Amino acid sequence: MNALIVVDVQNDFLPGGALAVADGDGVIPVINRLMGEHDLVVATQDWHPAEHGSFAANHPGANPGEVIDLHGLDQILWPVHCVQGTVGAEFAEKLHAHQFDAIFQKGTDPEIDSYSGFYDNGRRKSTGLAAWLRDRGVTDVTVVGLATDYCVRFTAEDAASEGFGTTVRLAGTRGVELQTGDIAKAIATMEARGVQISRGQGQL
Numbered sequence: 001m002n003a004l005i006v007v008d009v010q011n012d013f014l015p016g017g018a019l020a021v022a023d024g025d026g027v028i029p030v031i032n033r034l035m036g037e038h039d040l041v042v043a044t045q046d047w048h049p050a051e052h053g054s055f056a057a058n059h060p061g062a063n064p065g066e067v068i069d070l071h072g073l074d075q076i077l078w079p080v081h082c083v084q085g086t087v088g089a090e091f092a093e094k095l096h097a098h099q100f101d102a103i104f105q106k107g108t109d110p111e112i113d114s115y116s117g118f119y120d121n122g123r124r125k126s127t128g129l130a131a132w133l134r135d136r137g138v139t140d141v142t143v144v145g146l147a148t149d150y151c152v153r154f155t156a157e158d159a160a161s162e163g164f165g166t167t168v169r170l171a172g173t174r175g176v177e178l179q180t181g182d183i184a185k186a187i188a189t190m191e192a193r194g195v196q197i198s199r200g201q202g203q204l
């Protein structure tokens, strides 16, 4: 059994959103097509409370892009994004979300961020995604969505470390690229950690 993991294809990560990823909406037609080629489709949804510690606005004097220590972990500060219940947190309108078999929300604990769909950044709590996949006999996963250098990367690395045959389809991903080269570095790190990279057409 294989599953497509659709990472954070939410309005705030699309052009015009609070944490817009360049050409973020370019992943939508690719992902809609890939849904039909997989046995199961699961989505992750970045789902923060307004008081989330990853928001620069919650740290007086701090700006997005700065790194702080958040309860013992390095945390990049982001603009306020994907707040629970807001339009920005909803899945992209053109995404075929009715085809999702399950949705795993993450980033709900204000004290810790969660880039991976499997675990928070401190690996303290699981979302239940690995067990959900295993219970259904899934052995292989394809990871797509936003953003290549954050949530796609960490989700794919955790999938590989959980023992799933893991492929990232680059045509179905776009990255933040806070610094030039971040996407290329993320791809190299994923590969070094056992993730297969499917280049096809698309970014890099």
Ligand code: VGL
Residues within 6 Å of the ligand: 007, 008, 013, 046, 078, 115, 146, 147, 148, 149, 150, 151, 152
């Ligand atoms: C993401 C930064 C903050 C992502 C989520 O989905 O890649 N990046 N929250």
Ligand code: ZN
Residues within 6 Å of the ligand: 046, 048, 054, 081, 082, 107
């Ligand atoms: Zn977030």
